[in-house]
Amino acid sequence: xxxxxxxxxxxxxxxxxxxxxxxxxxxxxxxxxxxxxxxxxxxxxxxxxxxxxxxxxxxxxxxxxxxxxxxxxxxxxxxxxxxxxxxxxxxxxxxxxxxxxxxxxxxxxxxxxxxxxxxxxxxxxxxxxxxxxxxxxxxxxxxxxxxxxxxxxxxxxxxxxxxxxxxxxxxxxxxxxxxxxxxxxxxxxxxxxxxxxxxxxxxxxxxxxxxx
Amino acid sequence: xxxxxxxxxxxxxxxxxxxxxxxxxxxxxxxxxxxxxxxxxxxxxxxxxxxxxxxxxxxxxxxxxxxxxxxxxxxxxxxxxxxxxxxxxxxxxxxxxxxxxxxxxxxxxxxxxxxxxxxxxxxxxxxxxxxxxxxxxxxxxxxxxxxxxxxxxxxxxxxxxxxxxxxxxxxxxxxxxxxxxxxxxxxxxxxxxxxxxxxxxxxxxxxxxxxxxxxxxxxxxxxxxxxxxxxxxxxxxxxxxxxxxxxxxxxxxxxxxxxxxxxxxxxxxxxxxxxxxxxxxxxxxxxxxxxxxxxxxxxxxxxxxxxxxxxxxxxxxxxxxxxxxxxxxxxxxxxxxxxxxxxxxxxxxxxxxxxxxxxxxxxxxxxxxxxxxxxxxxxxxxxxxxxxxxxxxxxxxxxxxxxxxxxxxxxxxxxxxxxxx
Numbered sequence: 001x002x003x004x005x006x007x008x009x010x011x012x013x014x015x016x017x018x019x020x021x022x023x024x025x026x027x028x029x030x031x032x033x034x035x036x037x038x039x040x041x042x043x044x045x046x047x048x049x050x051x052x053x054x055x056x057x058x059x060x061x062x063x064x065x066x067x068x069x070x071x072x073x074x075x076x077x078x079x080x081x082x083x084x085x086x087x088x089x090x091x092x093x094x095x096x097x098x099x100x101x102x103x104x105x106x107x108x109x110x111x112x113x114x115x116x117x118x119x120x121x122x123x124x125x126x127x128x129x130x131x132x133x134x135x136x137x138x139x140x141x142x143x144x145x146x147x148x149x150x151x152x153x154x155x156x157x158x159x160x161x162x163x164x165x166x167x168x169x170x171x172x173x174x175x176x177x178x179x180x181x182x183x184x185x186x187x188x189x190x191x192x193x194x195x196x197x198x199x200x201x202x203x204x205x206x207x208x209x210x211x212x
Numbered sequence: 213x214x215x216x217x218x219x220x221x222x223x224x225x226x227x228x229x230x231x232x233x234x235x236x237x238x239x240x241x242x243x244x245x246x247x248x249x250x251x252x253x254x255x256x257x258x259x260x261x262x263x264x265x266x267x268x269x270x271x272x273x274x275x276x277x278x279x280x281x282x283x284x285x286x287x288x289x290x291x292x293x294x295x296x297x298x299x300x301x302x303x304x305x306x307x308x309x310x311x312x313x314x315x316x317x318x319x320x321x322x323x324x325x326x327x328x329x330x331x332x333x334x335x336x337x338x339x340x341x342x343x344x345x346x347x348x349x350x351x352x353x354x355x356x357x358x359x360x361x362x363x364x365x366x367x368x369x370x371x372x373x374x375x376x377x378x379x380x381x382x383x384x385x386x387x388x389x390x391x392x393x394x395x396x397x398x399x400x401x402x403x404x405x406x407x408x409x410x411x412x413x414x415x416x417x418x419x420x421x422x423x424x425x426x427x428x429x430x431x432x433x434x435x436x437x438x439x440x441x442x443x444x445x446x447x448x449x450x451x452x453x454x455x456x457x458x459x460x461x462x463x464x465x466x467x468x469x470x471x472x473x474x475x476x477x478x479x480x481x482x483x484x485x486x487x488x489x490x491x492x493x494x495x496x497x498x499x500x501x502x503x504x505x506x507x508x509x510x511x512x513x514x515x516x517x518x519x520x521x522x523x524x525x526x527x528x529x530x531x532x533x534x535x536x537x538x539x540x541x542x543x544x545x546x547x548x549x550x551x552x553x554x555x556x557x558x559x560x561x562x563x564x565x566x567x568x569x570x571x572x573x574x575x576x577x578x579x580x581x582x583x584x585x586x587x588x589x590x591x592x593x594x595x596x597x598x599x600x601x602x603x604x605x606x607x608x609x610x611x612x613x614x615x616x617x618x619x620x621x622x623x624x625x626x627x628x629x630x631x632x633x
Contacts, residue, residue: 027376028377031260050477051477052480056480071525114512117517118513118539121539121543128570132566185562187579188560191582191583191601193397197597198597206486206585207486
């Protein structure tokens, strides 16, 4: 059992890690075929995993309904919606036109709900900005000044105040901001390589559930 | 005062760099021949095959009105069929394709065309940069220049055979840097085995993990661990799962509820296994509840709405947001902040970092996300790789300084060496 749970995944991670490292530098058809095969395998595994996800949802919400825990009605709505959507999808042969039930539910229910959730971001950004821009320290003041310049420089009134404001805004975005972003990027890139090495050589085993 | 000085110095350097970069060097006019003197064909380097490159010199008087016709045949005597018509514009200059021709200044004087070989070619596709052909077979090419009514046919016929390559020499710089960096990391991992007491700078967000778990235990409330919305194939998610393992161990020791909502079924399966093993490894297999590590949906905002709803109803004492995040980062973290949870976030998505920094108590910025597992475990091997990373960063800083000096002196050596294809 330990062999299947530890050794086999470690061997697979090592072999595939090394193969995919060299695959990046080999442009030959044989190398491209390996990449295509690996990607197809990943898609097949993902398809199977969706069934596991589905089983997880049904198991969790069925248990809630069965035990009638507080809020079990939401679980009933979820499972009903899932069944109705699946049947409607099969019945319409996957068509998402609004004159069929599946398309109507997708465009008239799911899309607006998603858009509603996304649009709430505007209000959350407002409250987050309020927290960030309180000028309590030197750095926060600097951030506040930079943010005001960038925000006003991005709208027509900025150009109306002074033509230099959009230029200053561009300078802030293209130089100090880009320098900080690249510094983070360099650190992330090196950390990614080091993490990959730890996984390929079996030094990092946390993703298998444990170290030893 | 020191901070003000430091900020002013950084801004001054950036401003001077801006001014320096805006200067444009004046180019000398090129001495071009009156007619086509050089015409060459070659297999396209660094490719998987089915492609041929043709190169010829620019001619004095080339303009938008001038066109070059390339014809292909299966023998030197023909018949020849049209394969491509190349306008004499900037796009066909060899200078625009350093991945094939390098950075030689002479490239300014040459044009090129890349022809694709296809197994089957409909008539309407003929002359559009491709011809019917296969790898390993020799093909012959003829070049004609049209300048209004004037027509010049290059007197020679050139040939080439297409084929795949086993190493992409255009990525040699990348390969060398990768080997050097991998070697450095492996070296420091081995050194760490001999000297396990490596100094690693303190990361406040990770030091707070114990405190955050303890708080949840005292309050009798659950802990939420959100492993991002990325699939298992991306490194931020792997890093998040690594952190989950360390957190799950501590949570099992404290006998607290750990809830892990997932957006990806594969990530869910891995998280279930990780939490289960973590509970077992601390002697608390009974602490694992499969229903606490669950799948919600693959839809980004439906997932966000579900997690937000759970947060509001269950009022977790601690939230961990680790991994890859997009627009949902603020929607999750702001709701978590509103219920008074201690929040520790970690991501390498720099567009989301400001949101986490604003709304969370602690944020692991970029590389700290990847260092978290090593930091929490204190295993010598893992700490050694962090030291290797730091050496890599020092090397990059050195490269940047050398590049700054060399480029300021007017040389493109470093820029060319580091160019990615």
